[in-house]
Every structure is written in C-alpha cells, then in structure tokens.
Amino acid sequence: MSSPPSSSDSTAFSLLDSRIQRWIWQARWTELKDAQERAIPLILAGKRDVIIAAATASGKTEAAFFPILTRMLAEKEPGCALYISPLKALINDQWSRLSLLCESLEIPVIPWHGDISDSLKKKFARDPHGCLLITPESLEGMLMREGHALSGLFGGLRYVVVDELHAFLDSDRGKQLQSLLHRIEVALGRRIPRIALSATLGQMELAAEFLRPNTGGDVDIIDSRDARQELRVLVKAFYNLPPRLTDKEADAKEKAGLTVEREDVLPEGIVAIGKHLFHSLHGTNNLVFPNSRNKVELYADLLRRACDRAGIPNEFWPHHGSLSKEIREETEKALKVGDRPATAIATTTLELGIDLGAVRSIAQIGPAPSVSSLRQRLGRSGRRKGEPAILTCYCLEDPIDEDTSLSDRLRESLVQNVAQIRLLVAKWFEPPRTEALHLSTLVQQLLSLIAQYGGVTAQKGFSDLCASGVFPSLTKADFIEVLRTLGDKQFLMQDSTGLLLHGEVGEKVVNHYSFLAAFISPEEFRVVCDGRPLGTLPIDRPLTPESYLIFAGRRWQVVACSPEEKRIDVVPAKGGKLPLFDGMGGKVHDRVREEMRQVLSEPVPVPFLDATAQKQLGEARDAYAQLGLATRYVTVEGNNVRVFTWQGDWVNDTLALMLARKGLRAANEGLSITVLGSTADAVHDALLDIADAPPLTPEEIAAKVQNKYVGKWDGLLPDELLARNYASEQLDVQGAVGCANRLTMNGMQLQK
Numbered sequence: 153m154s155s156p157p158s159s160s161d162s163t164a165f166s167l168l169d170s171r172i173q174r175w176i177w178q179a180r181w182t183e184l185k186d187a188q189e190r191a192i193p194l195i196l197a198g199k200r201d202v203i204i205a206a207a208t209a210s211g212k213t214e215a216a217f218f219p220i221l222t223r224m225l226a227e228k229e230p231g232c233a234l235y236i237s238p239l240k241a242l243i244n245d246q247w248s249r250l251s252l253l254c255e256s257l258e259i260p261v262i263p264w265h266g267d268i269s270d271s272l273k274k275k276f277a278r279d280p281h282g283c284l285l286i287t288p289e290s291l292e293g294m295l296m297r298e299g300h301a302l303s304g305l306f307g308g309l310r311y312v313v314v315d316e317l318h319a320f321l322d323s324d325r326g327k328q329l330q331s332l333l334h335r336i337e338v339a340l341g342r343r344i345p346r347i348a349l350s351a352t353l354g355q356m357e358l359a360a361e362f363l364r365p366n367t368g369g370d371v372d373i374i375d376s377r378d379a380r381q382e383l384r385v386l387v388k389a390f391y392n393l394p395p396r397l398t399d400k401e402a403d404a405k406e407k408a409g410l411t412v413e414r415e416d417v418l419p420e421g422i423v424a425i426g427k428h429l430f431h432s433l434h435g436t437n438n439l440v441f442p443n444s445r446n447k448v449e450l451y452a453d454l455l456r457r458a459c460d461r462a463g464i465p466n467e468f469w470p471h472h473g474s475l476s477k478e479i480r481e482e483t484e485k486a487l488k489v490g491d492r493p494a495t496a497i498a499t500t501t502l503e504l505g506i507d508l509g510a511v512r513s514i515a516q517i518g519p520a521p522s523v524s525s526l527r528q529r530l531g532r533s534g535r536r537k538g539e540p541a542i543l544t545c546y547c548l549e550d551p552i553d554e555d556t557s558l559s560d561r562l563r564e565s566l567v568q569n570v571a572q573i574r575l576l577v578a579k580w581f582e583p584p585r586t587e588a589l590h591l592s593t594l595v596q597q598l599l600s601l602i603a604q605y606g607g608v609t610a611q612k613g614f615s616d617l618c619a620s621g622v623f624p625s626l627t628k629a630d631f632i633e634v635l636r637t638l639g640d641k642q643f644l645m646q647d648s649t650g651l652l653l654h655g656e657v658g659e660k661v662v663n664h665y666s667f668l669a670a671f672i673s674p675e676e677f678r679v680v681c682d683g684r685p686l687g688t689l690p691i692d693r694p695l696t697p698e699s700y701l702i703f704a705g706r707r708w709q710v711v712a713c714s715p716e717e718k719r720i721d722v723v724p725a726k727g728g729k730l731p732l733f734d735g736m737g738g739k740v741h742d743r744v745r746e747e748m749r750q751v752l753s754e755p756v757p758v759p760f761l762d763a764t765a766q767k768q769l770g771e772a773r774d775a776y777a778q779l780g781l782a783t784r785y786v787t788v789e790g791n792n793v794r795v796f797t798w799q800g801d802w803v804n805d806t807l808a809l810m811l812a813r814k815g816l817r818a819a820n821e822g823l824s825i826t827v828l829g830s831t832a833d834a835v836h837d838a839l840l841d842i843a844d845a846p847p848l849t850p851e852e853i854a855a856k857v858q859n860k861y862v863g864k865w866d867g868l869l870p871d872e873l874l875a876r877n878y879a880s881e882q883l884d885v886q887g888a889v890g891c892a893n894r895l896t897m898n899g900m901q902l903q904k
Contacts, residue, residue, distance in 0.1 A: 164192035169222040171257055187376040188215040194372050195219035198310070201346040201364050203317065205353045206376035208531035212349040213315075215374075217250065217283070220311050220347075221257060230281035231308040236288060236329065238319040239504055240265045241484070243285045246315070250283055259283065265290050266665075280305050288329045289668040295335060296603040296662075302339045309336070309344055314363070316504050317350040318524060321362055322584035324863050327593040328670035330365060330622040335601065338616055352527045354583035362584060365622050382540035383530075385573055387758075388428060389547040389566055389765035393420040414457065418450075421548045426454035429515060432544070434459070434467055437487055437510060438495040439502055439532055442517040445472045451517070452497045471498035487511070503528050513542035519568040521738030524581040526572055545569050549768050558779075558787070558794060562752065563772035564823050566765060568740070570758055571747035582741045585802075591877040592863025593670045594623045595634065599643065599654065599662050607651040610635060630873060637870045672864045678719045679703055691720070692739065693820065694805055694857040694882060696812060700725055700819040700828070713858035716867070725828070742800040742887070745823070749798045752776040785895050786832050793835045794824040797891050806888035807842070809853050814838040836896070843893040847886075850879030 162184055165173065176184075184192075187206040194202050196219035204212050217233075224231045237243045247263045254261050260282035264273055276284060286294070298305050312333060320326035337344055346363055353359045356375060361368030397405065397416045405412050415423045429440060429451065442451055448470050455468035469483035480501065486494035490510065496502055503525060511532045520526035526543075534541035547566040550556060575581075597617055602608055608616075610632070618626045626634075635652070638644040643658035654662055661667055676688035679701075689703060695713045701722070702708075708722035751758070752773055757766060779787055787794045797804055804820040811818035816838055817828045827835050851872060854860065860878040861867050869877060879885070 162189060164189045167192055167196055167222070168218055169225045169257075171225070172218055172222060172253075175253055175256060185211040185215070185376075187212055187374055188218065190374045190376070191215040192219045194374075195311070195345070195347060196223055198223060198345050201348075201360075201371040202374065203348045203350070203353075203356065203359055203363060203371055204374045204376070205350050205356065205359075206374070208351045210351075210376060212351075213246065213249065214253075216313050216347045216349060217253070220313070221254065221259060224259065224310060225257060227310075229308060230279075231310040232281050232306065233283045233311045233313065234291075234306075234309060235283060235285045235313045235315065236291065237285065237315045238287070238325070239316075240267060240287060242315065242504060243287065246285055250285075254283065261285065264294075277305065281308055288325060288332060288670075291332050292328065292600060292668045292670075295332065295339075296600055299604050299606060302336070302604075303341075306336060306340060309340065312336075312344050312346045314346065314348045317348040317359060317363070318352045318528070319504060321359065322586075322588065324590050324593045324671045325669075326362065327588075327590035327622060328597065330362070331593070331597045331617065334365075334621050335597075335604070335616065338620075351531050352524050352581055354524065354581040358583050358586060361586065366624070382534075383577070384540045384542045385545070385760040386543075387545045387547060387566070387569055387573070387761045387765045388425075389549060389762065389768050390421040390424045391764070392422075392548050392550045395419055414453070418454075422450070423454070425517065425546050425548065426451060426458065428546075430455055430458040430462075433495050433513070433515065434462075434464070435493050436495075436512040437490070437493060438513045438515060439511055439529065440495060440497040440515040440517065441499070441503075441520070441529055442497065443499070443519075443521070445474055445499060447517065448472050448497050448499060455495070455497070465492065467493045468495050468497060471496045471501055473499065473501055500525070502532070510539075512539075513544060516543065516545045516569075518547070518565055519572060522582050522741070523572050523575045523744065525738070527576055527581060530576070543573075545573070547765060547768070552771060558775075558789065559821065559823055561772070561775040562823060563768050564748075566768050567748045567751050567772055568744065570751050570761070570769070571744050573760065574751070575744065575747055580743065582743075585881070588881040589623070589625055589877045590863070590881070591623075591626070591634075591869055591873055592865040594626065595638070595865040595868050596667070596670050597623075598634070598638075599658060599667070602644075602652055602654060603662055607647070607653045609650055610652060613652060633870045633873065638868060641868060643868060670864060676718070677713075677859075678717075679708070680719060680721050681708070681723060686722075691859055692862070692882075693801070694809060694854070695720065695859045696809065696856045697858070698817060699808075699812065700817070700826075702821070710858075715859050715861040739801040740822075742803060745798050745800055748823070749781075753782055786835060788832050791829050793827040793830050793832050795827065795835060795839075795895070796824050797895070798823075799887065799891050800884075802882070802884035803887040803891050806853060806883040806885055807891060809857070809883070810842050810848070810888060810892075811835070811838055812856075813848070813853070814841060839892045840896050842889060843896050847889050850883055850885050851875040853883060853885060854879040 165184055187204050188211050191202060191204050194200065195216060204215050206212050220233050235246065243263050243265055247261055250261045262272060262276045262282055262284050264284055264286040295302060320329050348363050356373045357368060360371035360373060364371050395417050402412045402417050440451065442448055452468055452470040456466050459466045469486055471480055471483045483496050487496055514529050514533045516526065520529065530541050530543050547569055549563055549566060550560045552561060594617060598613055601613060601616060614628060614631045617623050618631055635644060641657065642655040645653050645655040647653060677691045678688050679686040686703065695710050697710065699710045700707055701710065707725045709725040710720060710722055712721040758769060761769060781796055785796050797807065801820060804825055808818040808820045808825050811827060816830055819826050854875040857878060860874055862878065862881065866874060
C-alpha cells in the first residue's frame with residue numbers, strides 16, 4: 153500500500169499502524185494536519201501528558217486517537233482508552249466518528265451514559281478493552297459501584313482523553329474530574345497519560361496545571377495555528393424605541409374585536425432585530441445566541457411568525473436546558489440533516505462541539521457571557537474548507553435624553569461587545585481562576601470515596617483527597633472540621649474501628665442518581681416585595697442586608713435573603729433612571745473592562761460597526777470625554793456617587809462589600825460601583841482606608857454575604873470554611889485593595 157502523496161514525507165504518518173495508514177488513504181486525506189503531525193509522536197511515546205489546542209474541525213480527535221490506537225494495536229494484551237466528555241450528545245457524536253475508524257481495527261467503541269443500554273455496559277464490564285466514552289457523572293458512578301474491582305476494570309487503561317478541556321476549567325465539575333482521575337491512579341497504583349483537547353484556552357500554563365495538578369510544567373502543549381480562517385464580523389445596533397401600541401391602546405383594540413399582533417406590543421428595537429435576523433438568516437443554517445431562555449423563546453416565536461407571514465415552512469427552532477430532550481433533539485436533527493434550512497436559537501446548550509453540520513453564521517444578541525464563550529460559538533461557523541466564519545452581533549440601546557442613565561450614555565452593552573470582539577481577534581481568552589477551593593466538590597468526593605471502598609479511615613480520606621489529592625489547600629484540622637459537620641448532619645458516622653461510613657441521611661443522598669453530578673444549574677431566587685412576588689432571577693453576585701439589585705427596570709434594596717428558600721425580600725429604592733443593560737449576562741473579566749475603556753478613549757472608528765452602531769459609539773465617546781473619565785474616577789449624580797474602577801466583577805463585588813463595611817451603601821452596577829446617599833469626599837475617605845488599612849481576610853469580607861450557597865453541597869460546610877470557600881470563588885481581595893490604592897494615588901479627581 154502506498155501512502156498519501158504528501159504524507160510520504162511525514163514522520164508522524166510513518167509511525168502509525170499500517171491499518172490506520174490504510175484508513176487515512178481510503179478517506180482520501182492528502183496530508184495530516186498540523187496538530188496531528190505534532191501530537192502523534194508525543195502521544196505514541198506514552199510518557200507525558202499532552203494538551204492539543206486547535207481550531208474547531210482541525211482534527212483534534214484524530215490527533216489523539218491515531219497514536220492511541222496504534223499503541224493499543226501494537227500490544228499483546230488488549231488495552232483500554234478512556235475518553236471523557238462534558239456532554240452526552242458529544243459522546244454520541246464521537247461514538248459514530250470513532251466507530252468508522254475502529255471497526256476495521258476490530259477495537260470496540262463503547263459509549264457509557266444514562267441513555268445507553270445496560271447490556272452494552274455489561275459487555276464492557278465482562279471484557280474491558282477498547283475505547284470507553286463517558287461523562288464525569290457516569291465515571292463517578294462507575295468508581296462508586298466497582299470499588300475494589302476497579303483495578304480489574306481499568307487494568308489495561310493506557311490513556312485518558314479529556315475533550316473540550318475549557319468546559320471543565322474553573323468549575324466544580326472540573327474539580328470533580330481532577331479528583332476522579334487522581335482516584336483512578338491511586339486505585340491502579342500508576343500514572344496514566346492524560347490527553348486534553350480544546351479549541352478555546354486562555355493561559356496555556358494554567359490549563360496544563362489543571363490537567364496535571366502540581367506538575368503542569370511537565371505537560372506538552374501543542375498550540376496549533378494551522379487553521380487561518382477568514383473572519384467576517386458585523387455589529388448592528390438598534391434603538392430601544394417603545395412598542396407601536398401602548399398597553400391602553402392594545403386593550404382598546406382587543407375590546408373592539410381587532411387583532412393585536414405580538415409585534416405591536418413589543419419594543420420596536422426587539423421587533424427590528426427579529427426582522428433583520430429573519431431576512432439575513434432564512435434559507436441557510438445558523439445559530440443565534442440571545443443569552444437567556446426567555447429571549448430564546450421570544451426570538452424563536454418572532455422568527456416562527458415571520459415564516460408564517462412569508463408563507464414558508466418554519467426554519468427557526470429553540471434550544472435550551474428547560475426544553476425536553478425530544479424538543480432539543482428535534483432542533484439538532486433539523487440542523488444535522490441538512491435537507492432544508494434550519495436555524496437554532498439557543499443558550500449555551502449548543503456552544504460545545506456537537507456536530508451540527510454546516511453552520512453558515514453565528515448571531516449574538518447582546519454581549520456574550522465571555523470572550524471564551526464567544527470564540528467557542530464562532531467556532532461552529534465556517535467549518536467547510538474555504539468558508540469564512542461569520543459573526544453578527546446585535547446591540548439594543550436607549551435613545552439619549554436628559555434622564556438617560558450614565559451606563560446607557562456610555563453604551564455599556566455596545567462597548568462590551570466591541571471589546572470582546574477585539575480581544576477575540578487578538579486571541580485573548582479568560583484564564584481560569586485557580587484560587588477557587590471548590591469545597592462543595594470535596595464533600596461530594598468524600599462521600600463518593602466512602603462508597604467506592606465501603607468505608608474509609610479519616611486518614612485515607614485526607615490522604616487521597618487532600619494530602620496527595622486535588623484539594624491540597626485544606627489542612628488536616630479543616631478536614632476534621634468538615635467531618636464533624638457532616639457527622640452532625642447525619643451524612644457520616646464512624647464505627648467502632650474508626651471507619652467512616654455513610655450516615656442515615658448520607659445513605660439516602662448517595663444512593664440517589666442526582667448525587668453523581670458535582671454541580672447544579674444556577675437556581676433562580678424569588679424576588680418578593682411586601683409579600684407580593686415580583687418574579688425570579690438568577691443571582692451570582694453577593695447580597696448583604698441593605699445591598700441593592702436591579703430588577704424589572706427598578707432598583708431594589710435587599711431586606712433579607714434566604715438561600716435555603718431561594719427567596720429575596722426587597723423594598724423599592726430611590727434612584728435615577730436605570731440602564732437598559734444590567735450586566736447580568738456573566739461575570740466580566742478585568743481585561744475586558746480595560747479594553748472597554750480603551751474603546752471609549754480612542755478617536756478612530758471601529759471598522760466592523762454599522763452606521764447606527766458607529767453613531768452610538770460616538771455618543772459613548774462624547775459622554776466619556778465630557779465626564780473627563782480619562783482622568784476622573786468619581787462622578788456625582790445628586791445624592792449618588794459613581795466610582796469607575798474599570799475592573800472586572802470580582803474586583804467590583806469585593807470593593808462594594810468593603811465599602812459597605814465602611815458604612816456606605818454600595819452596589820456593583822457593571823461599569824461602575826454606585827454608592828447611594830453619599831458624597832464624593834466620603835467615598836474617597838473610605839477608599840483611602842481600604843488602601844491603607846491592614847487588609848481584611850476574605851472570610852471577614854464574605855461573612856455578611858447572605859447567598860453563599862453557590863455550590864451543590866455548600867450547605868454542608870462549616871461556617872468558617874463556607875465563607876472562605878465563597879471568597880475564593882467569588883471575590884478578589886488583593887485586586888480590590890490594589891484598585892483602591894490606584895484610585896487614591898491618582899488623586900481621584902471629582903466631578904462636582
């Protein structure tokens with residue numbers, strides 16, 4: 153058999169098993185891609201961990217599995233490779249993809265998740281070899297069930313492949329994955345090479361440290377720039393004009409027996425975005441990301457109605473986590489089949505690498521949750537060779553009048569969009585926050601470890617999870633305090649030999665299927681005023697007594713917060729007109745806010761904005777100049793003071809809490825921290841105290857936060873560790889003190 157023409161000079165190709173070479177030839181590949189050329193010799197050696205960072209559709213899966221399968225075919229005893237994915241749907245995709253390759257090699261490919269039949273799972277358990285495709289949750293269940301038999305099940309384990317590595321970074325689920333991999337190596341008594349795949353990574357050294365904690369410097373990194381794809385970007389802006397009909401006019405029209413269309417009672421800016429989406433997307437396959445489930449349903453309905461008016465079959469389908477599995481799969485099928493145009497309007501559910509076929513373009517409504525998220529979404533477009541990746545961003549801004557809020561005068565939504573796109577083009581992505589303790593996951597892993605071995609000593613629990621494990625910041629005294637609290641809550645008990653066992657409550661919890669997941673979806677809090685429910689909203693910002701939140705177009709003062717009941721009691725708070733954009737789409741990184749300031753301070757046009765967006769950016773730059781924000785950090789609006797930190801939400805949240813401890817009523821409102829009922833001098837003095845005084849501990853700052861139950865098992869932590877855990881994940885004390893120091897050192901000019 154001759155090799156592909158341009159592969160004759162390929163050292164990597166020559167290292168592969170002849171049967172894999174034949175498969176490559178039959179697939180009509182003319183050459184290996186950059187990531188494959190570089191990864192094959194490293195992975196085949198099997199001595200080091202490897203990260204493969206490359207664009208979507210650049211052959212990362214083959215870069216990992218060509219050498220893995222080659223090594224498995226060369227060994228006399230059948231081996232096993234473990235592929236871990238964040239999504240069941242991605243496992244199903246890879247099952248089909250790998251089966252095409254492995255069928256001719258007579259290597260089984262076994263998917264393992266909740267939708268897979270027990271017979272297929274039992275087949276692998278009887279003869280554990282081949283490629284096992286699994287989620288972290290199913291792997292958790294496997295470790296708990298197999299226990300001491302794990303060494304037999306994974307005795308032939310040669311490699312672990314972690315797909316979509318970026319999806320695990322800086323999360324409870326990622327910490328669970330780290331712990332599971334460590335527990336497998338402890339059970340087997342040997343190190344297993346780890347191969348990670350990702351299209352979107354920030355700082356490579358932090359990703360390497362995540363993949364192999366404490367020895368990330370030993371991880372080989374392949375950062376492939378092979379795919380130089382053309383990128384076409386357009387930012388379209390609209391003004392948030394009122395609906396065609398007022399509520400009173402709509403009621404009168406309905407009473408007269410006339411039809412009131414939904415478009416008549418929606419703000420005209422939203423209707424205009426819907427019209428542009430329809431005219432630019434219909435007839436092709438696309439993805440639209442509006443950032444919330446409510447907006448997914450809103451735009452899906454508008455676009456369905458547009459299809460009805462045009463007399464064509466529906467081309468627009470919703471996709472989010474609250475929809476049934478059947479409805480989500482219907483949307484995915486519409487995109488995959490490709491026999492007629494289909495566009496999905498989705499939340500983050502379609503952000504990861506499920507193969508959706510040829511997607512022409514991406515539409516983003518409002519700023520994306522992060523630059524990394526925007527890059528991941530954009531990677532779904534232009535996957536066919538020679539096609540550009542197309543991104544259209546939609547911004548909705550209020551017209552400026554004398555009552556316009558400062559945030560809207562500075563066009564926060566539009567400017568954040570521009571900053572994210574510029575950072576995307578510069579290939580900057582948010583790095584993971586390595587300071588987080590993830591003690592909620594520690595609780596879960598301790599209960600799982602007890603199930604795995606049928607009971608463990610406190611010493612083994614501490615050794616496997618902390619001393620040699622992935623929770624090294626927890627001292628022995630801290631660990632004992634966790635055990636005491638779990639014992640008090642009947643999650644643990646200790647027998648006469650000192651063995652830790654599940655308590656009465658723990659037994660019930662661990663035996664329920666929901667235990668396997670280390671994470672929970674962000675829960676929505678009920679907002680209540682004088683006993684009257686106002687609605688629900690997700691809360692990921694710290695709430696303290698007398699803190700503030702923006703909801704339903706008003707500012708509210710928090711009276712009480714019950715994390716157990718997921719309830720916030722509020723009363724109306726005085727204040728000026730609030731911004732259209734509330735900044736609640738996701739926590740913004742320091743670098744993004746710094747880039748936003750750069751966008752506002754520059755005089756040159758931004759080339760990828762339409763005429764309306766250019767006009768709105770000009771308005772924002774005029775406001776920035778008029779307020780003197782190039783040198784001024786504080787502005788005064790009546791009885792309210794705004795502090796412009798140009799820092800991210802971790803710093804702003806922390807600084808707002810610090811100001812609250814000084815007796816000020818402060819709230820993080822995105823571009824600025826707003827201090828209500830105060831003066832510029834009082835705020836300046838408080839910032840001086842924060843900059844000069846010995847810094848408070850993170851636990852002291854977090855002590856008064858009422859919604860510290862962020863992780864699934866946070867309610868089982870001792871109070872002191874709960875505060876420390878919350879602070880490690882949600883606050884940045886060092887950054888806040890540094891910010892206060894910079895502001896006060898610069899003299900912080902005041903606007904009177």
